Amino acid sequence: MITADVAVVGAGPAGLAAAAEAARHGLSVTLLDDNPLPGGQYYRQGPATRVPDGNRGHPRDARARELLSVVDHPRVTFLAGAVVWAAPEARTLAFSHAGRGHRLRAEVIVIAAGASDRAVPFPGWTLPGVLTAGGAQNLLKSQGVLPGRRALVAGTGPLLLVVADSLRRAGATVVEVVEAAPIRAWQALPRLALAPGLLRRGLAYRLGLQRARVPFRPGHTVIEARGRDEVAEAVVAPIDGDGRVDRARARTLAVDTVVVGFGLVPSTELTRLLGCRHEWQRARGGWIPWRSAELETSVPGVLVAGDGAGIGGVETAVLEGRLAGLVAAERLGRGTGAEVGAARGPLRRRLRRLARFREGIEAMHRPPPTFLSLLTPETTVCRCEEITAEQLDAAVARGLPIDAVKAHTRATMGRCQGRNCLGTLADLVARARGCGPADLAWPRPRPPARPVRLGDLLGEDLPPASGPELALP
Amino acid sequence: MSPGVSPRRGGRAAGVARGEAFELRVDGGRVPAHAGETVAAALLAAGRRALRWTAGRGEPRGVYCAMGVCGECIMVVDGEPGVRTCVTLAAPGMTVQTQHGWTAPEADDATARAGGAA
Numbered sequence: 236m237i238t239a240d241v242a243v244v245g246a247g248p249a250g251l252a253a254a255a256e257a258a259r260h261g262l263s264v265t266l267l268d269d270n271p272l273p274g275g276q277y278y279r280q281g282p283a284t285r286v287p288d289g290n291r292g293h294p295r296d297a298r299a300r301e302l303l304s305v306v307d308h309p310r311v312t313f314l315a316g317a318v319v320w321a322a323p324e325a326r327t328l329a330f331s332h333a334g335r336g337h338r339l340r341a342e343v344i345v346i347a348a349g350a351s352d353r354a355v356p357f358p359g360w361t362l363p364g365v366l367t368a369g370g371a372q373n374l375l376k377s378q379g380v381l382p383g384r385r386a387l388v389a390g391t392g393p394l395l396l397v398v399a400d401s402l403r404r405a406g407a408t409v410v411e412v413v414e415a416a417p418i419r420a421w422q423a424l425p426r427l428a429l430a431p432g433l434l435r436r437g438l439a440y441r442l443g444l445q446r447a448r449v450p451f452r453p454g455h456t457v458i459e460a461r462g463r464d465e466v467a468e469a470v471v472a473p474i475d476g477d478g479r480v481d482r483a484r485a486r487t488l489a490v491d492t493v494v495v496g497f498g499l500v501p502s503t504e505l506t507r508l509l510g511c512r513h514e515w516q517r518a519r520g521g522w523i524p525w526r527s528a529e530l531e532t533s534v535p536g537v538l539v540a541g542d543g544a545g546i547g548g549v550e551t552a553v554l555e556g557r558l559a560g561l562v563a564a565e566r567l568g569r570g571t572g573a574e575v576g577a578a579r580g581p582l583r584r585r586l587r588r589l590a591r592f593r594e595g596i597e598a599m600h601r602p603p604p605t606f607l608s609l610l611t612p613e614t615t616v617c618r619c620e621e622i623t624a625e626q627l628d629a630a631v632a633r634g635l636p637i638d639a640v641k642a643h644t645r646a647t648m649g650r651c652q653g654r655n656c657l658g659t660l661a662d663l664v665a666r667a668r669g670c671g672p673a674d675l676a677w678p679r680p681r682p683p684a685r686p687v688r689l690g691d692l693l694g695e696d697l698p699p700a701s702g703p704e705l706a707l708p
Numbered sequence: 709m710s711p712g713v714s715p716r717r718g719g720r721a722a723g724v725a726r727g728e729a730f731e732l733r734v735d736g737g738r739v740p741a742h743a744g745e746t747v748a749a750a751l752l753a754a755g756r757r758a759l760r761w762t763a764g765r766g767e768p769r770g771v772y773c774a775m776g777v778c779g780e781c782i783m784v785v786d787g788e789p790g791v792r793t794c795v796t797l798a799a800p801g802m803t804v805q806t807q808h809g810w811t812a813p814e815a816d817d818a819t820a821r822a823g824g825a826a
Contacts, residue, residue: 269776269795270775270776270795271795271796271797276775279775281745281746282724282725282726282727282742282744282745283721283724316795351773351777352773354778361767361772361780362768362770363759363768363769363771364757365772366770366771366772366774367772367773367774369773369774369775370772370774370775370794371774373774373775374749374752374771375721378746378749378753379720379724379726380718380719380721380745380752381718381719381720381721381752381753382718382771383717383718383757384717404721405721406719406722464758464768465757465758465768465770502777618769618772619779620764621762621767649779650779650782650790654778686779686790
């Protein structure tokens with residue numbers, strides 16, 4: 236059993252900021268991350284982010300260096316490649332690291348698990364060459380690698396413009412950017428103007444595309460990716476506010492890459508595993524953990540900071556991380572309520588501004604409620620178990636709840652544990668019942684929250700498998 | 709050149725000072741990589757996109773989320789199947805194999821032989 240004053244899960248902006256504040260107040264911190272390097276998605280490190288003097292850093296942002304240096308703090312133990320897979324008892328996390336299983340007990344647990352791209356299935360979306368906007372951005376900005384040469388960028392939300400810009404700067408041709416929402420910019424402008432920095436950046440991306448003569452088409456979506464062993468073409472078509480696709484006006488584009496970004500979903504598997512109460516907030520990505528003003532969940536001693544508590548972006552994540560670290564310090568007798576109060580001010584103001592900006596974005600930018608209209612019977616919905624829309628529909632038509640559809644079809648039971656398909660499955664069940672996804676009972680998360688090797692859990696090397704594989708019928 | 713590699717598709721962005729250069733052994737061929745790159749990034753840079761074939765319908769899959777969430781980019785790395793190449797740093801001497809179903813095809817043969825002999 237490893238013990239620490241504070242356990243922080245996730246070494247992105249929120250987790251790094253939380254660890255920094257806790258360590259600054261004399262607390263011992265164990266910081267865990269699934270990735271080989273700290274930084275999370277926003278400060279993901281790679282060949283393209285190295286700074287000349289060789290120290291950890293990030294050319295994009297001076298703050299990155301300060302945040303990333305936390306992993307060298309004497310009171311911080313940073314474990315890269317650590318996979319947290321269970322919460323076996325109060326204030327305790329089980330994780331695997333370097334081929335061994337461990338338990339970590341801490342007085343305060345800060346979950347800063349971040350977010351990932353919302354998976355939206357459409358015909359051909361499993362072909363190599365179709366990748367998420369977040370993933371493409373990682374490859375371009377931290378690895379300096381092009382995922383392809385001729386790309387369609389499709390989906391909804393401001394990240395589309397960002398990734399199109401990154402692709403173009405790296406030398407790829409962006410054939411088109413299709414945005415599923417109709418854009419009503421003028422009526423949203425007053426609210427957008429409340430966040431002039433974000434607005435300016437958005438306009439700069441838009442102008443950059445215009446100058447490069449990249450068509451930007453609101454009210455359009457990708458409906459299919461085609462190719463034999465990888466993407467060779469993509470089909471786009473108009474889509475209306477209810478998600479109806481006008482297939483008569485479909486066009487085929489020759490591309491080798493389709494970058495899809497349909498918004499972000501908070502990673503809540505750990506807060507759900509810890510038994511925290513969640514609420515549905517569509518605008519912040521779906522299920523999010525309920526939190527007090529001090530970022531504490533319904534489970535005492537468990538705090539959540541950053542996008543994992545609802546999509547808010549990097550600025551919010553850093554402020555929340557700092558606040559979580561200060562709250563931990565105060566709880567453990569190292570900090571003061573005054574410090575916590577002082578940190579809460581800027582966060583509150585930031586969240587208020589962000590909420591108004593988000594309202595502006597939403598007023599301008601109302602994507603269809605679901606993208607179920609993109610499914611054909613043969614479309615793979617569950618990538619891991621290779622379950623099609625037709626198979627799911629057959630189970631859903633029998634009136635089964637999500638859990639039973641899962642048990643009948645094996646959807647959500649593969650390697651990604653439903654991260655890619657559970658949302659679509661919930662949408663299908665909700666549509667059949669004429670309700671919203673939040674009105675349904677969602678499956679309880681079960682350990683392991685992420686795939687871990689049995690040998691890691693047993694603490695020994697298992698012999699390799701022997702004997703022929705049995706073919707399943 | 710390794711099977712499936714096409715320099716026309718992937719590539720590395722210009723103007724990046726990259727670390728030490730080395731090669732990965734991929735399906736018996738060689739793919740260039742630099743220190744700090746993930747296995748998936750090195751393969752994409754070489755234009756290699758289908759990284760595995762599924763167990764059920766035998767479909768090709770490649771990098772999808774590129775952040776360790778989806779498990780689509782798994783390959784057999786240094787003999788171990790199911791390794792997420794998007795969060796695995798490339799290293800000199802590393803051996804990477806296309807994953808077919810749950811394992812590499814060579815391992816399938818070896819397993820079948822071992823099973824037949826047992």
